[in-house]
């Protein structure tokens with residue numbers, strides 16, 4: 001019978017800026033996420049405390065985490081992905097000393113997980129960095145930020161080495177190409193050359209964090225994190241097929257550097273052809289050799305690629321500029337649902353890297369209806385997750401080494417792209433709405449018991 005390994009990590013994934021709130025509490029500094037209250041593609045605004053932004057309170061995980069973790073434990077989670085807000089530890093990024101109150105918060109959080117035998121999977125940087133590093137240094141465009149990040153990484157490895165064994169460096173590192181402020185702290189009108197230079201600094205920082213983790217947490221494992229943006233050719237025209245190869249390399253390049261330890265030739269050619277004279281030193285090349293232990297990624301959808309400019313123009317504006325696939329249905333937010341694509345992606349990544357894989361985000365953002373009796377019948381979410389997990393199991397049968405599955409947003413949280421609460425992902429409903437109203441009370445959706453059963457049976461309850 002097809003099965004998930006007994007060691008499989010089952011759980012959910014969150015990010016500090018989308019759940020914690022308490023955005024200026026206990027000495028926390030402003031982050032790039034705080035100054036983008038309208039989401040990762042939104043404008044940067046001058047913040048006045050309390051003036052706007054659902055993320056300021058988010059779902060108040062900062063204060064309610066013990067109850068939320070108890071609910072995750074009730075579902076049987078043995079893993080929870082969280083991120084550390086860099087600004088809780090170094091509020092300005094370049095502070096002389098770390099902020100003890102911030103460090104103490106994550107001690108409490110990891111202790112609470114340990115009480116419930118939940119393994120933390122911790123992202124060092126999930127779509128945020130200290131705003132002061134952007135204002136005073138120019139974000140990742142400045143080589144000095146590598147050192148600030150390395151110090152932050154070493155600080156948290158030292159502090160939590162007894163509690164956290166699974167780490168990730170930068171969330172969806174390839175998103176910088178589409179959302180430069182969110183990814184690398186650069187203005188949205190930055191040139192491609194500037195963005196790639198900042199990305200280079202971030203790739204070096206990621207590799208230095210891998211090295212530091214291996215030194216400080218030798219029994220730990222550290223992975224990268226890619227937005228798994230698998231693209232299909234819209235037709236079998238050789239031009240479409242070749243353009244698809246190039247588009248896929250657009251995100252695979254990040255994994256190639258992080259897993260293989262050097263820039264691939266196709267990328268060096270791309271820089272040459274476009275006249276991008278990146279500063280890549282010998283010390284950088286040496287640093288990049290520290291390769292990740294495993295590859296983690298998010299997966300929500302696939303898209304198509306065409307060499308036909310007229311069709312491309314029509315598709316402009318959606319996330320990653322994908323051309324819609326006529327064979328797939330879409331979510332309410334236009335994300336095309338493709339469970340089989342997950343099996344393809346797992347096989348592609350396994351063939352390419354031969355390193356363990358970890359699905360650290362997958363889920364359905366949808367509007368949920370609370371019935372008069374308080375129940376929430378999210379069969380659409382159950383069906384989405386069921387179908388993706390079935391394909392993940394098929395990939396394991398194909399020989400892919402898969403470490404685990406943490407579904408995105410096990411509890412409703414503030415969405416990243418547009419900072420909405422009406423786009424819900426959770427097994428747990430949170431009573432908070434786009435206009436900021438709501439009691440923040442938690443309640444279980446139908447999917448709560450469904451996921452509990454999936455975990456309890458190690459996937460045997462899935463419907464193939």
Ligand code: BG6
Nearest residue numbers: 015171172298365415416417418
């Ligand atoms: C990923 C991010 O892009 O997708 C998450 O890592 C994000 O932070 C998730 O929340 C879903 O996107 P959205 O915009 O629906 O929240």
